[in-house]
Amino acid sequence: MYASAALRNLKRKLNGWMIISVIGAFAALIPSLYILFGLFGAPNENWAHIKQYVLLDSALQSLWLVLGTGSFSVIIGVSLAWLTAAYDFPLRRFFHFVFVLPLAIPPYIAAYTYGAMLSYTGSVQAFMRNVLGVTPNQAYFDIMSMKGAIFVFTLFLFPYVYLITKTFMERQSAAFIENARLLGKGPLHVFFRIVLPISKAAIIGGVSLVAFEVLNDFGVTKHFGISSFTTAIFKTWFGMYDVDSAIRLAGLLMSFVIGLFILERLVRRRRAYHSSTSKLKPLTRRKLCGIPAWAAVAFSSIIFALSFAIPVLQLIVWATWTYRDVFNDKFAGMIGNTLLVAFVSISLLMLLAVIVANVSRASKRSIFTLALTKLISMGYSIPGAVLSIGVLAVFISIDERLGGLYERLGWGANKLLLSMSLAMLVCAYVIRFLSVGYNAVEAGFDKIGNRYSEASRMLGAGMTRTFFKVDLPMIKGAVLTGFILTFMEIVKELPLTLLLRPFNFETLATKAYQYASDEQIHQASVPALFIIAVGAVSVFFYHWLGERKST
Amino acid sequence: MTYFELSDISFRFAEGKGDVLHNFSMRLNKGEVVGVLGQSGGGKSTLLRIIAGLEVPNSGNISINGRTLVDRKQFVLPEKRGIGMIFQDYALFPHLTVAQNILFGLHRLSRKERLQRLEEMLELIQLQDFRKRFPHELSGGQQQRVAFARSLAPEPELLLMDEPFSSLDADLKHSIREELKRMLRTANMTCILVTHDKEDAAVICDRVVHIANIGHALNINPKFVSNSTR
Numbered sequence: 013m014y015a016s017a018a019l020r021n022l023k024r025k026l027n028g029w030m031i032i033s034v035i036g037a038f039a040a041l042i043p044s045l046y047i048l049f050g051l052f053g054a055p056n057e058n059w060a061h062i063k064q065y066v067l068l069d070s071a072l073q074s075l076w077l078v079l080g081t082g083s084f085s086v087i088i089g090v091s092l093a094w095l096t097a098a099y100d101f102p103l104r105r106f107f108h109f110v111f112v113l114p115l116a117i118p119p120y121i122a123a124y125t126y127g128a129m130l131s132y133t134g135s136v137q138a139f140m141r142n143v144l145g146v147t148p149n150q151a152y153f154d155i156m157s158m159k160g161a162i163f164v165f166t167l168f169l170f171p172y173v174y175l176i177t178k179t180f181m182e183r184q185s186a187a188f189i190e191n192a193r194l195l196g197k198g199p200l201h202v203f204f205r206i207v208l209p210i211s212k213a214a215i216i217g218g219v220s221l222v223a224f225e226v227l228n229d230f231g232v233t234k235h236f237g238i239s240s241f242t243t244a245i246f247k248t249w250f251g252m253y254d255v256d257s258a259i260r261l262a263g264l265l266m267s268f269v270i271g272l273f274i275l276e277r278l279v280r281r282r283r284a285y286h287s288s289t290s291k292l293k294p295l296t297r298r299k300l301c302g303i304p305a306w307a308a309v310a311f312s313s314i315i316f317a318l319s320f321a322i323p324v325l326q327l328i329v330w331a332t333w334t335y336r337d338v339f340n341d342k343f344a345g346m347i348g349n350t351l352l353v354a355f356v357s358i359s360l361l362m363l364l365a366v367i368v369a370n371v372s373r374a375s376k377r378s379i380f381t382l383a384l385t386k387l388i389s390m391g392y393s394i395p396g397a398v399l400s401i402g403v404l405a406v407f408i409s410i411d412e413r414l415g416g417l418y419e420r421l422g423w424g425a426n427k428l429l430l431s432m433s434l435a436m437l438v439c440a441y442v443i444r445f446l447s448v449g450y451n452a453v454e455a456g457f458d459k460i461g462n463r464y465s466e467a468s469r470m471l472g473a474g475m476t477r478t479f480f481k482v483d484l485p486m487i488k489g490a491v492l493t494g495f496i497l498t499f500m501e502i503v504k505e506l507p508l509t510l511l512l513r514p515f516n517f518e519t520l521a522t523k524a525y526q527y528a529s530d531e532q533i534h535q536a537s538v539p540a541l542f543i544i545a546v547g548a549v550s551v552f553f554y555h556w557l558g559e560r561k562s563t
Numbered sequence: 564m565t566y567f568e569l570s571d572i573s574f575r576f577a578e579g580k581g582d583v584l585h586n587f588s589m590r591l592n593k594g595e596v597v598g599v600l601g602q603s604g605g606g607k608s609t610l611l612r613i614i615a616g617l618e619v620p621n622s623g624n625i626s627i628n629g630r631t632l633v634d635r636k637q638f639v640l641p642e643k644r645g646i647g648m649i650f651q652d653y654a655l656f657p658h659l660t661v662a663q664n665i666l667f668g669l670h671r672l673s674r675k676e677r678l679q680r681l682e683e684m685l686e687l688i689q690l691q692d693f694r695k696r697f698p699h700e701l702s703g704g705q706q707q708r709v710a711f712a713r714s715l716a717p718e719p720e721l722l723l724m725d726e727p728f729s730s731l732d733a734d735l736k737h738s739i740r741e742e743l744k745r746m747l748r749t750a751n752m753t754c755i756l757v758t759h760d761k762e763d764a765a766v767i768c769d770r771v772v773h774i775a776n777i778g779h780a781l782n783i784n785p786k787f788v789s790n791s792t793r
């Protein structure tokens with residue numbers, strides 16, 4: 013292409029929307045780059061020690077967690093997805109909804125709850141001793157272990173696999189499956205030879221979210237005393253005060269995650285079975301009767317009980333014991349804090365998400381927009397520990413740069429202004445959850461397509477007027493969905509909040525964590541229930557929106 | 564006198580193999596209605612989108628009324644071109660009423676002028692009593708007329724139509740076709756109309772240009788047909 017034409021094309025695209033998108037995407041990238049560049053510096057004297065005693069062990073522990081949780085999430089998530097997508101049995105609609113509810117319970121809260129319930133003084137063993145009169149072997153109840161962590165992660169993360177796989181099966185697989193049924197293939201053959209292979213991409217999409225969540229976790233492994241990679245980073249940082257090595261560990265974890273991310277995209281890109289026809293017949297369900305129907309109900313009930321009903325009931329019981337101590341002025345302030353930081357972050361984040369989505373929709377296939385959107389969607393896969401170090405380091409270095417300015421303003425030269433403020437936490441939330449908001453908005457734009465905005469441009473309206481007069485009224489629902497999903501994520505977020513909040517700034521999540529780590533599990537139930545309520549309402553609303561759309 | 568000129572336009576999609584248009588040229592006089600005929604996949608819609616400014620040609624120039632729209636150094640954005648377009652599925656804004664749809668392109672006029680123009684347009688398409696309806700409350704033919712009024716209201720220098728009859732059934736098509744012809748004449752519109760149908764072209768157009776599809780590498784024969792069909 014000629015230089016003049018290239019310049020012309022650049023000028024055509026250069027406008028406020030584009031500039032904000034590029035600046036936003038690069039700003040979001042800075043903390044990650046900071047961490048990655050840390051890998052290239054020379055290691056300090058601690059590193060040899062860390063490498064020898066910490067690195068391999070913690071990497072293996074994390075790997076086991078990811079593999080264990082991943083495998084069990086696939087088994088439970090896919091079997092439930094297939095059950096609810098392809099069969100009709102009593103209470104199916106109810107189960108379809110409640111299988112999403114575990115997402116409302118953050119795994120760290122589930123870990124405290126199960127940990128306390130199964131302890132020697134917990135409700136389960138107390139019941140067995142006092143009512144049944146048996147004193148069971150303690151070893152059966154050892155949840156504070158690798159197995160226990162995998163149990164908790166699986167129960168509360170499998171819905172990612174379930175949701176994505178079920179949606180795929182319902183919408184995309186009908187033709188293949190009905191053909192196989194017509195050819196007289198039995199249900200097992202259909203499931204293993206057809207359903208599993210064609211759902212591969214969806215399953216991988218779901219399980220990679222599970223993997224990112226496990227690597228992001230801080231609360232569960234901390235509480236169960238598992239020396240995962242994340243805890244290793246924190247020990248190096250806060251135990252040994254060795255920020256350099258912590259950054260180095262974070263860099264390694266991040267390289268691994270980026271590898272995982274790319275791998276997932278590569279596998280999913282070849283969506284060979286993605287049907288191209290727009291009018292897809294939904295899968296018709298087969299009715300189960302007799303024993304199979306009862307078995308389906310029993311299996312579903314067990315999963316529902318373990319992944320939602322039991323822990324929530326237990327929390328409610330504890331809350332009735334302790335709410336009088338917990339409700340006080342501070343508690344109201346905490347809810348205020350949670351709402352404040354959530355709304356500020358979500359507003360910024362949705363604004364940026366909408367701007368980037370609007371820029372990228374017009375030229376979906378250009379390399380530039382692909383890069384932009386991939387960068388944004390990566391934010392969600394960066395573990396909280398890594399992101400928090402990155403953000404903190406960047407903010408401290410900004411404060412150092414601005415030292416001269418602070419001095420001239422009479423605030424003192426070495427003041428840490430930005431890195432002591434809420435700005436840091438807001439910034440981290442925006443980076444981490446931008447992709448959640450972006451995906452929601454993008455889905456909205458995909459649904460309306462480009463023709464209305466093109467019609468508007470042809471009528472003399474520029475990009476901005478088009479956006480406010482044509483696009484926004486049509487994607488309102490999608491923006492609202494993004495708002496709700498990010499709200500739920502931010503309210504339950506723990507590692508970033510814990511590390512980046514200003515001194516004495518408590519949110520519901522940090523309070524629940526603090527009670528639990530002070531052995532005040534019963535008190536933790538009150539903030540925990542608030543978090544779960546927010547999540548459940550969001551899930552309910554999301555579900556309702558989805559159902560409304562599909563009918 | 565040449566009013567609209569398009570010369571040596573080549574275009575390919577970013578990931579496409581080969582050109583969709585190859586050194587394609589055409590000219591229009593003021594008030595002329597020209598039909599573009601060609602096979603499916605021949606690049607007719609793409610041609611209109613290039614003229615509209617919704618796609619960027621790889622090479623070639625476009626100018627209208629002495630004003631350059633595209634050449635190697637310049638590119639006028641679609642909203643600045645003063646070109647109207649009627650989309651195949653009309654793309655009427657579903658959240659706006661008939662009147663609001665027609666008013667959409669008139670934001671540069673004063674309030675009084677706007678309302679006056681709206682009345683003229685409603686009269687032209689004979690839908691005065693439907694102004695408060697939403698697009699989904701109209702029949703296919705009525706939607707087509709609203710789309711026409713919406714594009715015509717800002718008085719574009721050139722009107723592009725991509726298969727305006729394809730979503731209408733045969734009976735309706737005949738009456739609408741005549742009506743469209745009358746309205747184009749009334750407004751003395753310069754117009755490029757893409758169609759599959761030779762009969763449509765024969766009724767409405769002053770002349771016809773063919774986009775011929777030969778093979779795949781050089782899709783387009785830049786044949787310049789100007790046989791009058793009337």
Ligand SMILES: Nc1ncnc2c1ncn2[C@@H]1O[C@H](COP(=O)(O)OP(=O)(O)OP(=O)(O)O)[C@@H](O)[C@H]1O
Nearest residue numbers: 576579583601602603604605606607608609610759
């Ligand atoms: N967005 C796109 N990306 C890549 N290729 C495209 C795209 N849109 C169209 N094409 C290809 O460009 C060629 C011309 O398409 P175009 O829509 O202009 O044809 P057309 O003459 O309008 O066809 P029809 O009469 O069926 O509407 C076709 O081969 C088509 O496959």
Ligand SMILES: [Mg+2]
Nearest residue numbers: 607608609725
């Ligand atoms: Mg076409």
